[in-house]
Amino acid sequence: MFSLTSTIDSSSIFSPRTAELLLRTGKPKISTPGILTCTSRGIVPHLSNDNVKRTRAIRWVHVSFESFLEHSPPIPTLLQPQHGDKPRLNSFLGLDENDYLLSMSLRDPSDGREMPANTNTYVTANCIRGVRRVTPHDWQEYVRSLKPDIAFSLSDIPFTPPSYSQKRITKSIERSALWLQGLLGALSASSPMLFVQMAGGASIPARKAFSDSLLEVVHGKDADAIHPMKSLDEGVAGYVFDLVPLRLALAPDESICTLLQASLRPLPRTKPRLVTSACGPHEMLRLIRDVGVDLFDTQWAQRAADVGVALDFGFPVAIAGGQQQLHDLGYNLYDDKYRRDFTSLGIGCTCPSCSPYSIPADEIIRHSSIDAPSTTLAGAHQPYTKAYLHHLLHTHEMSAHTLLVMHNMTVMERFFEGVRDVIGGAGGSKDDFVMHVSKFIETYAEDDSESNSNPEGNVLAAARKAWREVELLRGKGRLSREAEKTNQANEMLVKEMDEKGAEGGVLD
Amino acid sequence: MEFTPIAKCSVTNARVARMVLAHAETTLPTFMPVATQAAIKGLTAEQVESLGVTLILNNTYHLSLRPGVDILKEAGGAHKFEGWRHNMLTDSGGFQLVSLSKFTTITEEGALFSSPFDGEPTMLTPEESISIQHAIGADIIMQLDDVGNLLQGPRVQEAMERSIRWLDRCIQHHESSGNKDKQNLFAIVQGGLDPNLRDECLDAMLERKDRVAGYAIGGLSGGEEKDVFWKIIKQCADKLPEDRPRYAMGIGFAEDLLVCVALGIDMADCVFPTRTARFGVALTHTGPLNLRLTKHAKDFNPIDKACPCPTCRDGTSRAFINHIITHETAAAHALTIHNIIISAHFLLDTLEIVVYPEWCVNALRSVGVDLLENMDVPVVPGGGAKWEYSDAA
Incomplete structure (x- = not known):
């Protein structure tokens, strides 16, 4: 259940608030504002499961189902339940149901690529073998079979080129409501909690209309389908806002906050509000301050680890103010200035990169009865250094990203701990949060490179560029690129020799 | 020392x-x-x-x-x-x-x-x-x-x-x-x-x-x-x-x-156990498994039920590794962990290997072990382990 524990301004439905989400006893309790971890093909990128377990910041894992569509029926749905009624998705991914909360959506919320149009009967989704059509009925079956803790309902969010006509937007909200109703009817009481992806695009009236349709009392045959619920909203446990399609549809002078508020205004304030693909702590803080958002996925922080950035920021800001230049949100470890930097990624950080070897010695695998336990080891608990990470990045070693993901996830979790502490009013006035948000925005340079308003201007942009350079130099396809270069050089040489020969037989 | x-x-x-x-x-x-x-x-x-x-x-x-x-x-x-x-x-x-x-x-x-x-x-x-x-x-x-x-x-x-x-x-x-x-x-x-x-x-x-x-x-x-x-x-x-x-x-x-x-x-x-892992090959006591092959796509067994490595202990299925191998680096990590453990064990409980290449039999005879004594195990001529190159194999 989702229980609000504190609200800064109880007269506003968009007030920043703290809460706890506990699905049932024994499941991990999620404190909000808080985070969920993104996956690719069902796995947290760069982390084998033993490292997922080492990263205590990972509690809620979100799975995009579409990568499994390359087989029909999708492979995880074929898994035979082994121990009682153990959820298939947990078993397949190797994540214990008592340690992890799993949510599942059809599409990858961070994927904004153009897609063929959805219709009344299906949505289009991406897998490695191309585009697949998924009907609302298919989705009901997948959800029923895999039993994630939380399922996102199927919504009709267009990924055709904008802008969208009035008619298209109307279709979108009608279909989304209809498919939600179908899913509610198909699921029994003990099945996954449903979060609904809020439709309506960049149109304020359409967003409001969609919310209204959730609250409408359903009549006739439709009412029988969802009995004993009276409205769709009764069956909805949370509201989801995907920012990627919103950014695509948004006019330059419009604000995402206004759109989210338009959706939430008619709805009860007691349900969690989840945002996907927020671009860093600045955007997250604004969404908490202005909309009262509760949950964010960490796509941005995980992507930073992909491109060699170790995040380093906190909330409330601990750096002394009054400085001219804005601070970076982290370190671009590709930068040559870290070649000899033997400091850790973050002072006091508890992640497996900054505080390694937290595993008790008796959990180390022994290969024979006479293997000695490692008791008297020098260099215990030494953090990995920026210089080491710099080396791993430039030598194209995968371990760099493993260490960075574990670190960045931990930085995000600690950041949200700080947010919760301030909102919860641990020793301060209620205006504290707004003040601290302003201070954060004044202290740290925002990562606005994704929005193209400032494509080169910060540490993440520089890291993305350096990542591409090393990838081209050493990554996949390097051998064929090198062979091509050698061929070109040879051709040049032959051509040169031919020309010289023609000029008078220098080579003879 | x-x-x-x-x-x-x-x-x-x-x-x-x-x-x-x-x-x-x-x-x-x-x-x-x-x-x-x-x-x-x-x-x-x-x-x-x-x-x-x-x-x-x-x-x-x-x-x-x-x-x-x-x-x-x-x-x-x-x-x-x-x-x-x-x-x-x-x-x-x-x-x-x-x-x-x-x-x-x-x-x-x-x-x-x-x-x-x-x-x-x-x-x-x-x-x-x-x-x-x-x-x-x-x-x-x-x-x-x-x-x-x-x-x-x-x-x-x-x-x-x-x-x-x-x-x-x-x-x-x-x-x-x-x-x-x-x-x-x-x-x-x-x-x-x-x-x-x-x-x-x-x-x-x-x-x-x-x-x-x-x-x-x-x-x-x-x-x-x-x-x-x-x-x-x-x-x-x-x-x-x-x-x-x-x-x-x-x-x-x-x-x-x-x-x-x-x-x-x-x-x-x-480098063999760690390199072959990155190509999707899991070593086992009964020979290498090429987990990129479609024939493993629906196999929900772990690589080796008895293996103490974290990948097998978690019950990570061959099907799941097939789904992520060559797409996600973490798949290579999961197999690398497994192959390191298996290689360590090849040195210690070697008698569990089920198929013997002929040259092994000869080599061990030189130090007084007859692999075939009291045992009904197949012997294969030539270099040894059979590799899975395609689904047809």
Whole structure:
């Protein structure tokens, strides 16, 4: 259940608030504002499961189902339940149901690529073998079979080129409501909690209309389908806002906050509000301050680890103010200035990169009865250094990203701990949060490179560029690129020799 | 170094020993995973430690290019640089010069190669190799040898003889450096596939026994016939002293490990288990599984139910690995963990291997084991393990 524990301004439905989400006893309790971890093909990128377990910041894992569509029926749905009624998705991914909360959506919320149009009967989704059509009925079956803790309902969010006509937007909200109703009817009481992806695009009236349709009392045959619920909203446990399609549809002078508020205004304030693909702590803080958002996925922080950035920021800001230049949100470890930097990624950080070897010695695998336990080891608990990470990045070693993901996830979790502490009013006035948000925005340079308003201007942009350079130099396809270069050089040489020969037989 | 043989097999020449080095203790026999560029591909040092690995290999050639000797010195050595708390061995850098550089020339002074950075001619002498290994700070360091893997004809003898002369220069340089109490120098027995040359090399290197901490057998694993391979290993292992560790360089296939241990080898290294993992191959006691193949897509069994590695213990299915392998680096990590554990076990509970190649049967007969006695196991002719190349196989 989702229980609000504190609200800064109880007269506003968009007030920043703290809460706890506990699905049932024994499941991990999620404190909000808080985070969920993104996956690719069902796995947290760069982390084998033993490292997922080492990263205590990972509690809620979100799975995009579409990568499994390359087989029909999708492979995880074929898994035979082994121990009682153990959820298939947990078993397949190797994540214990008592340690992890799993949510599942059809599409990858961070994927904004153009897609063929959805219709009344299906949505289009991406897998490695191309585009697949998924009907609302298919989705009901997948959800029923895999039993994630939380399922996102199927919504009709267009990924055709904008802008969208009035008619298209109307279709979108009608279909989304209809498919939600179908899913509610198909699921029994003990099945996954449903979060609904809020439709309506960049149109304020359409967003409001969609919310209204959730609250409408359903009549006739439709009412029988969802009995004993009276409205769709009764069956909805949370509201989801995907920012990627919103950014695509948004006019330059419009604000995402206004759109989210338009959706939430008619709805009860007691349900969690989840945002996907927020671009860093600045955007997250604004969404908490202005909309009262509760949950964010960490796509941005995980992507930073992909491109060699170790995040380093906190909330409330601990750096002394009054400085001219804005601070970076982290370190671009590709930068040559870290070649000899033997400091850790973050002072006091508890992640497996900054505080390694937290595993008790008796959990180390022994290969024979006479293997000695490692008791008297020098260099215990030494953090990995920026210089080491710099080396791993430039030598194209995968371990760099493993260490960075574990670190960045931990930085995000600690950041949200700080947010919760301030909102919860641990020793301060209620205006504290707004003040601290302003201070954060004044202290740290925002990562606005994704929005193209400032494509080169910060540490993440520089890291993305350096990542591409090393990838081209050493990554996949390097051998064929090198062979091509050698061929070109040879051709040049032959051509040169031919020309010289023609000029008078220098080579003879 | 403290090297204490603990037990010897009553039938074969296999033995168990304890080796105490500057950083930690290692039980032998052991398989050393390779951390070419200061990391086992994709894993963290903590993860490697959790697998019970106590001795890893770093490559001198790679580390001297990146991060470079200066940075390693500033960091306080490779152990500190990469956060590794147990033992480490470095090679001499010579093998990579021959295998990776097209322009290496061997002279009596050392190996002349063109620098990969600026193309300038650069000389790696035995003294320079030892100096670099001092900067890296591994617990076991290797002499620079004139690598014989790719040689034929009179060059084999020349390389063997030069390796002895270079050993003397390495010993000299190592002893005068003051690092002798922390780092242990191993000699490398060369001599190609010729038993007479091997004998000559063994004799010369045994004369220097008091000044070397252990012996490696080099020049093998270059695609030679298995029946030649095991005979050379046996010849060397038989002659090498009981009170020195014996290290077979570049050995990593399951049957090779099994045979080497039975013949009295204590240590082996190979990139094979970790490299093959990145190509989607999981090693098992019944042969390699190519998990990229569609035939594993619906197989919900773990790779090996009895395997103690985190991947198998979690019940990670072959189907799930099939779904992520070659797409997600974490799939390679999951298989790397598994293959390291399995390789360690090939050295210890080798009798669980179910299919024996004929050459293994012959090799083990030489040390008094008849694999086929009282056992109904299939024997396959030729090189060994059957590989899954396609779904049809």
